[in-house]
Amino acid sequence: MPTLLVTSKMSPELAARVQAAVSGRQARGRPLKALLRFLTFAFVLVSVVGIVRFRQQRLQSLERQRAALLATLEQGGRSLTRSDRELDRRVASAVALESSPVYAGDQLPDEPRRDADLTEMLAPPTLYLRGSLDALARPDRLRDVASSSSKDAFLLCLLAPPDDHSEKSLRLKASSAAAQSKSSLQVSAHVERLAPLLQALPLLGRDWTERVKSAETSEAVETLAKLVAAAPLAAAVRAAKARQLLLVLDETAAATGPTELDGERAHPVRVALVDLSNGESRLRFRGKVDPSGLSDQARAQYASGIDSCALALDFRHAVSAGGRAKR
């Protein structure tokens, strides 16, 4: 192997002697020493190159992961306006307003309305939230309540009321809602639960984007990506487009009276439809549910659902009657 000690200025004879001085006439044991050193040097070199290359690959992988995640977030939030991104705050304000301990009173149309008018009022993208008044009166419980709030028999019966007020009709609707049947989901397709909005809207915000950009390890980005993947982004985007909030507040039940197997018992319920663009209530109604009149079989299985469906019919009736009808 040519040596670096040889320069172009050296004569061929001197160059040969320098080469020999470096490689020739080696002392005993030096070849083994040289081999060991060469192997050590090669190992160190390969290790350094390997480490550098590994770090580069990891950085590239990190960048790819980050870019993919940011692209997902960017794509998810592309359709959101500034107003959409602030919807959670407006919802919280509306919930706080409607959950005051003192009921503000019914707000129903002065004149009787057609059924179609209510249907029309409920047609825009709507958020639906139902929970106990006590819990919703506390802003910190909003997320918990939203998580447990689902599209129930009240919503189904409000959007697609049963043909009559009979227990059988109510029970059919209640069972359909409990089963989350395809028909019930189709009916409520424009209504979104609040939970996805609260869960996923922050992921589409600037803070979350910065958090992704500042993640230093692939593991951190991966964790964030898992959170994003698990988050209902599409539902959140749809929820952010809602124009109104349908709020159902279950007031505390009276201490007396029986409690059904599903926890249903007689209690007052507030229903409010709030315009989220300005925070004003479009409809407000206070009714009462009471499972005591149900047959034993229906009460044991669908007390809550039947009560909710009945409440929806009461609400529709009250709106239709223009504030005169009460169950």
Add this chain to the structure above:
Amino acid sequence: MPVIPDILHATPSRRIDWDRTKLALTLALASGSAGGLFAEALDSATLAPSGFRPSEFAEELFLQRFVSQGLRFKIAGQQPAMHVKHLFRLLSQPPADAAIVQFRRDVLRELTERGELRAALEAAYVDLCKLRGLLENPAGIRVWDENRRRLDILHVFKSLLDRLADGFGDARSGLRRLAEFGIQVRQSEPYGALADLLKCDERQATVDVRVAVGADGSVNRFEVLAVKEQRDNPFVNPVWRRWLAKLELFVRGYRFSDGEILARLVDAVISGLEDELASLVQLLGDLEFYLGALGFRDEANAAGLAVCLPELVEPSAPRELRGLFNPLLLVSGIAPVPSDLTSARLASTTLVTGPNSGGKTRLLQSIGLTQLLAQSGLFVPASSARIAWVSGMVASLIEETRADQAEGRLGMELMRIRALFERLQPGALVLLDELCSGTNPTEGEQIFELVITMMSQLEPQAFITTHFLAFANRLAREAPIPHLAFLQVELDAQRRPTYQFAPGVAGSSLAAHTAERLGVTGEQLSALIQQNLRSRQLSHGPGTIR
């Protein structure tokens, strides 16, 4: 054809064990210690063929002592350590080839005539001694910087080569060979590499600086104006390349240091000059030979004695030695008395007679040493001399009685004579002291006559001392043996020896004078007896004498 800086022989040759010396040099350069490298090489150097066998005369002539004390020399007041054994071998085995002797005489003559050549030779010798010191590290001083030592060796080596090339260019004798050697090496590629490496060592780069000094004398500012590297020097590499070279050497099994790079470059330069370096080992012995001869001449001159390069003549020519002195006396600090020695013919048997302590044995020593010096091509201890070539030398000057000797004195004497004839070559120089003195004169004379009669058939140059004066007179009178000559110690008016020698046979050995000088007369011995008797009487009291 490489020039060999051999200034001892007409035809230059490598006389030291070349491979062994080169190996020893390699080890010395690598280890920093090679005690005795030069001595070992010179002591085992081959010599020109010679008819002389040192065992036959060296001890008798005290040759070792003469070499160690008589061939000393001083340079700038310092007396360097010579390789005595090498000089002893050279002197005890003079070359049989007359051309070699003539070659050496020419060199010595030129050195005598031209002071500048002698000065150049001495300077070269000083460089060689430095080189030897650096290579052998005789004091065993620990070498802290091995590269520095090896560079110092190269510096001295280059200085020496330059000195040889420049100092002997106009020499007419064999000294010119030194210039030819130096010039040839200087024109070689390895010398160019050597010069470049040393230039690199002395001045790899120059830095121009400007120093600003304040009113109080303190340095206020230090400014580097320029840095210049010897870009055209083959040993100068950019910093990055040197660093990579270090890495390369480390991978190859060397240390990771700048010193390792330099060591490899020095190795490369030295490997190109190994033959030249080894040649200098031999040269050191050659220089000591001539400087020793010049030193002997200086010492003799300082003592008021003259030396000369003798005239070499045929054995049939007359003998003529003027101002001959004993060099052993000179080196012992005793002022020798020069004497003249003449005879009709060199190839002759000379009987030397005279009183005891008259200088007969010293004369034989002088003649023996003179012959050795003359045939070695050196100055002889005489102001002028005509000397004939001899084929060898046999000397018997010391006869000690040993406890383990097998025979009595006569028996030993006869064995000595037998041995003499066993080894005596025709035309040799024979030096015998008091032949056949161990038996009664009548029988001893018979053996004596037999010896010189037989010996004359080999036509030697023989000098034999004897106290058989009647016998010597008879031989002088009757001349039964051809080419027989006689020398006697001259006496002054008080019959004391003058240490001069004249033709003829002494009338007396003056034993009575010697006995008187040493207190062995009748009166002196009687006085001693009386003295002993008195002292015994005092110690034992009266009446004890029986």
